[in-house]
Amino acid sequence: xxxxxxxxxxxxxxxxxxxxxxAVVSRYGHAQAALPSADHTIRIAxxxxxxxxxxxxxxxxxxxxxxxxxLRLREGKPVAINVINDSGYPNLVHWHGLMIPPAQDGAVEExxxxxxxxxxxxxxxxxxxxxxxxxxxxxxxxxxxxxSTYSGEFGFLVVDPAAGDPGRYDxxxxxxxxxxxxxxxxxxxxxxxxxxxxxxxxxxxxxxLGDRMLGHGEPIRVRQGERVLFRLLNASGNMGISLALSxxxxxxxxxDGNPVPTQAxxxxxxxxxxxxxxxIVEMNNPGIWVFGSTDDDDRNMGMGVVVEYxxxxxxxxxxxxxxxxxxxxxxxxxxSAAVPDESINLKFEKIPGGRGGYNRWTINxxxxxxxxxxxxxxxxxxxxxxxxxxxxxEHPVHLHRHSFExxxxxxxxxxxxxxxxxxxxxxxxxxxxxxxxxxxxxLFHCHxxxxxxxxxxxxxxxx
Ligand SMILES: [Cu+2]
Numbered sequence: 328x329x330x331x332x333x334x335x336x337x338x339x340x341x342x343x344x345x346x347x348x349x350a351v352v353s354r355y356g357h358a359q360a361a362l363p364s365a366d367h368t369i370r371i372a373x374x375x376x377x378x379x380x381x382x383x384x385x386x387x388x389x390x391x392x393x394x395x396x397x398l399r400l401r402e403g404k405p406v407a408i409n410v411i412n413d414s415g416y417p418n419l420v421h422w423h424g425l426m427i428p429p430a431q432d433g434a435v436e437e438x439x440x441x442x443x444x445x446x447x448x449x450x451x452x453x454x455x456x457x458x459x460x461x462x463x464x465x466x467x468x469x470x471x472x473x474x475s476t477y478s479g480e481f482g483f484l485v486v487d488p489a490a491g492d493p494g495r496y497d498x499x500x501x502x503x504x505x506x507x508x509x510x511x512x513x514x515x516x517x518x519x520x521x522x523x524x525x526x527x528x529x530x531x532x533x534x535x536l537g538d539r540m541l542g543h544g545e546p547i548r549v550r551q552g553e554r555v556l557f558r559l560l561n562a563s564g565n566m567g568i569s570l571a572l573s574x575x576x577x578x579x580x581x582x583d584g585n586p587v588p589t590q591a592x593x594x595x596x597x598x599x600x601x602x603x604x605x606x607i608v609e610m611n612n613p614g615i616w617v618f619g620s621t622d623d624d625d626r627n628m629g630m631g632v633v634v635e636y637x638x639x640x641x642x643x644x645x646x647x648x649x650x651x652x653x654x655x656x657x658x659x660x661x662x663s664a665a666v667p668d669e670s671i672n673l674k675f676e677k678i679p680g681g682r683g684g685y686n687r688w689t690i691n692x693x694x695x696x697x698x699x700x701x702x703x704x705x706x707x708x709x710x711x712x713x714x715x716x717x718x719x720x721e722h723p724v725h726l727h728r729h730s731f732e733x734x735x736x737x738x739x740x741x742x743x744x745x746x747x748x749x750x751x752x753x754x755x756x757x758x759x760x761x762x763x764x765x766x767x768x769x770l771f772h773c774h775x776x777x778x779x780x781x782x783x784x785x786x787x788x789x790x
Contacts, residue, residue: 526680
């Protein structure tokens, strides 16, 4: 019943937005196939994904691969991407981390058109800024754990700089993490902790880092002395992860695609849903190694990939990294961030759904659509969002169409780390600043699919 109510609310909105968006984005019937003017075509369709030999799951994917095709675009060079929706449900594609107009952004709350099953849509935009971006479904999933970000509908989108060399490395490897085969469970029934008033959460049976479960895909083959750039993405529906490459360390060069002021070297990376990290690894420890989740359950269900040096043999080795706390401020710069023109307090809370129910989420005591607008900005001004996660769950909060600068993590001031998604640990505070430099409706939401579907979203509007 609850699911139906929520579906109705978001669907009603979808239809309205679709009509409005149609004026700015061309729509074509499915029969017309790829348009001559499209630089890329993405077809969303059912797909049987072989996680391991004999282990096949049904999902939806882009062009029959998981992850979808990696799109390599040039900063500022206009691109046309034709998206054909054969997924069987109303859908749309969000270009995560790009500063593009609301109609092209792929968020129905901003007025982007929905693509009905059997229809296609031509997205056209000039990609910016350069860096590791990605694209994924921004449809609602509600109770259906085969849809949207629970599915195989995700891929890398790398924007190369308009000019110049992106960096010094010998090899580039893109790895996206994802969880599969989810089901709704009551954690209290499994004696896993949360209080009895907690609602349903998703539990998964399998996971991948790359295209197959650990040990079942092609290994990443490297040579001693190489510098490998890994572009890493957490494309999971709602699970934060931590990754390590046994026997090696990561030098972080960019977070969410944006170069960091301090290229700190770490043993493990924490990536919440939607976050990316570009890291350089010096291949200086020959062997056969596991690159995978530091969480044993996650790794045992498949989240990992084998890294194999030339002329080495044997079983892949997993060596857990030393325990360390993840801290964005490690990558910050000297000095303090600019003073904002205005501060906005945003408090995140949970309304527990109780046994068998779904939890609801609020920002300043309101859920979507009562968070439209969340607040209003004026072009050119700098806003500080003072984020207060007053809940026992972790939230990766994502700002569309803009980047923000992390200015405080807990009690620690920092500057210079530019992101579009920040992980808010349970009962934590952070502050992020953004400049209102891309007029148009702007969605702000938790990137956990279930949290967003259950109210954790708001719209920032321009005056
Ligand atoms: Cu959340």
